[in-house]
Amino acid sequence: MSVINAVIGLGAPVFMPILFLVIGLVFGLGVGKAFKAGMLVGVGFVGVNLVIGFLLDSLSGATKLMVDRLGLNLTVLDVGWGTASTIGWGSPLVPVVVVVFLALNLLLLVLGITKTVDIDIFNYWIFLLVGAVAFSASGSFWVGVGACVAAFVLALVVGDLIAPFVQKQYNLKGVSFPHFTCLNFVPIGIAVNWAVERTPGLRRIDFNPESISKRFGVLGEPLVIGLVLGVLMGFGAGYGPGEAVILGVDVAASMFILPKMIDILIEGLTTVRDGAEIRLKKWFPNREFYFGMDTALLIGEPSVLATGVLLIPIALLLAFVLPGNKVLPFVDLPSLMFLMALVTPFCKRNMFRMLITGTLALILIMYAGSDIAPWFTGAAATSGITIPDGANEITNLVGGATTPIGWLIIRLAALF
Template sequence: MDQILTALKSVVDTLGATVLLPIIIFVIGVVLGAKPGRAFRAGLTIGIAFIGINLVLGLMLTSLGEVAQAIVKNTGMQRDIVDVGWPSAAAIAFGSSVGLWVIPVGIIVNVVLLAARLTRTLNVDVWNFWHFAFVGSLVTAASGSLGYGLIAAALMAALSLMFADWTAKGVQRFYGVPGVSVPHLASAQIVPLAIVLNWIMDRIPGFNRIQLDTDTIQKRLGVFGEPIVLGLIIGLVLGAVAFYNLGDAGVAISKTLKTGVTLAASMLLLPRMVKILMEGLIPISEAAQAFVQTRAGDRELYVGLDSAILIGHPAAIASSLILVPIAIVLSLILPGNRVILFADLAVIPFLVAMAAPIVNGNVLRMVIIGTVTLVIGFYVGTSLSPLMTSAAKAANFAIPANATGITSVVDGFLYIPHLVIEAVTRFGIIGLILVGIVVLALIFGFRARPAPWELLAGADPDDVTGADALRSAPAE
């Protein structure tokens, strides 16, 4: 059995998401009744779109990462827990004993919940099952039990489907991606915080009238409010802060200008790549709906995808860029924090994108919510570092020589793994049972309820014709 699982994991690692996803989409399309030719073209188009998204993301994250590292260097920050980045976290997760089993576990959980009509999401984002393995590997490190780790991974797979279903309508309408949901725990964990903080901000006189979405900014500032110009301006400011003391004025100016143009390009190109993705996804979504309607009446089926399809929105990018220097300042001033951010500063867009539908694209509110999320994350990262370091050593991951521990923003800063691990550490199997009860309660409790932001400004929860339906609604 281990040989089969090892071979399956090797296939996933070798092919990668951009090759594996088109194959999965093609197979699912044929199973759902799409013509093979149409399913093949849809899968290939989706694969090409993700290659495009990854290329643009790589360009943006490389530029932003250089800026962030320069700012960190300028501050002279020293901490003993090093942020090694999400690729390292994924390698640790997949390299753990739980990682060997996580793909069949994730698929089985999805199939069982679909068959039981407890989810509407068909999660094709197999590569990101590493998030479930990450939690499982830390539970195993905490408890010494592989069984506990596998149960925790299964519960995280179920929880991700709950979040995907619960946020689907808001995501579809705001981002203009009908038929899609996002079963991505690193992105979904901000949703409860965003709901609470948005509720509080709605009740602050004066502040509740400030609506700084990108459309409003563009109307007020004209050409200077257009997404590409905003990207240029924010990039120039970040570049100036990062490279002002290079010593060579020419190099500093060049790097600053390149940062500005790169971020402007990202603001333009990422939405274009998402449009290509939707061109490929629509035939599969239509086949899924036809398949379900012939067997289950009016039940909807969502295709679960990576949250990378969301971060091309101007509100997500703009708020994330503002949060980069905020994150660095927080790492300096928070008492008791031991984490130095390094590799994962550039993935902040993934943390805040799911807040956009809740706050109606209000960049100011997204920055505030993102700041609170990061504050929590620093303390979670400090707390979870010993377990992540232990799991890394068990997976033969090399710990940086200057660090006593490691972490990552994705997933080491997430409060959900922390709560699960606390439950297991304090109560053992009873803690896991309690987590399972909570997950099932959430699935049953939210299945028939509209999410709070779906009713924002009286919008029709079933109207998912595009992003403008919610973004253009007046603020409450």
């Protein structure tokens, strides 16, 4: 665990190049080619992290002011995915769960139950968070471990099932996304798409980046959409015209630059994937394998970014009007775009359908967060997290514990 924690602690920009270098050498790419591929992945992650961090920082000030202006007085504070990941990695479950995950992934590959080699090790925190809250709810260490394993296996299996659709939509081969948080909302997206397709009038509404661009010309380009959304966010936060325009330019820049950074990462990924595919077909002629990756690879899609920004005011409105809600959306508001990353192919990149899906997802998240807040807060205390001043209890929006299946696993754990 000391070695694993030390390597993960270096961060994706260092950890991923090392990992892809090793994978490239295993599959016979040669030192030079494997090294270059690994460095491209690392450079890509640096670029993606810089742009996403810049975007989230730009939006965070506006979202804080929007919360303050609404005067919401709710008792469960959203502390964000960063704190939630610390809770997961700080859980007593970590030494057992990480070893179990690595062994279980290998076993499931050998048995043919999954095609995914999950190399997205940092995001193990999502499974660990579910287990940590289940541990808090049940008081049983092994129930917590079981909760982690249940979430992990579900993510691998469902990730395999939707991989062909995601690969086609994003033009990515040989990749899957066993991201437990995002996978939870795919069934909602499928149901919304089915319902809208069968509703006269609604099925004719098509807000995707191409149709908007075709109808409005340059005004429909992602650059302009980002500018408009950013300016509207600024005005909603009470910014003056100058500050609102700056925020608009920041959002527009992020929407334009992020796909370029992702292209660099994918170039390195593709090199390793192609080499691995050749070797794996020789070793296992009748098998197909995927690399399990982070959904950050998908955030550059304009429909995902635009929908995520639009969900911020919707989340605040829902917090105000939902009866029985206790959750105050806060730190995770700029990260809501991640909820839509895997929904996009099943809603046909139609932002109208994605907004409906995202709204339903937020309703479920807030009620789940309200319900499990005492156990979530207990898990934080176990991991050494200090509760912020003025908050009675805590939760987060973009994490596994407050998803529908995560909530169900925790609720079942509480029965033991």
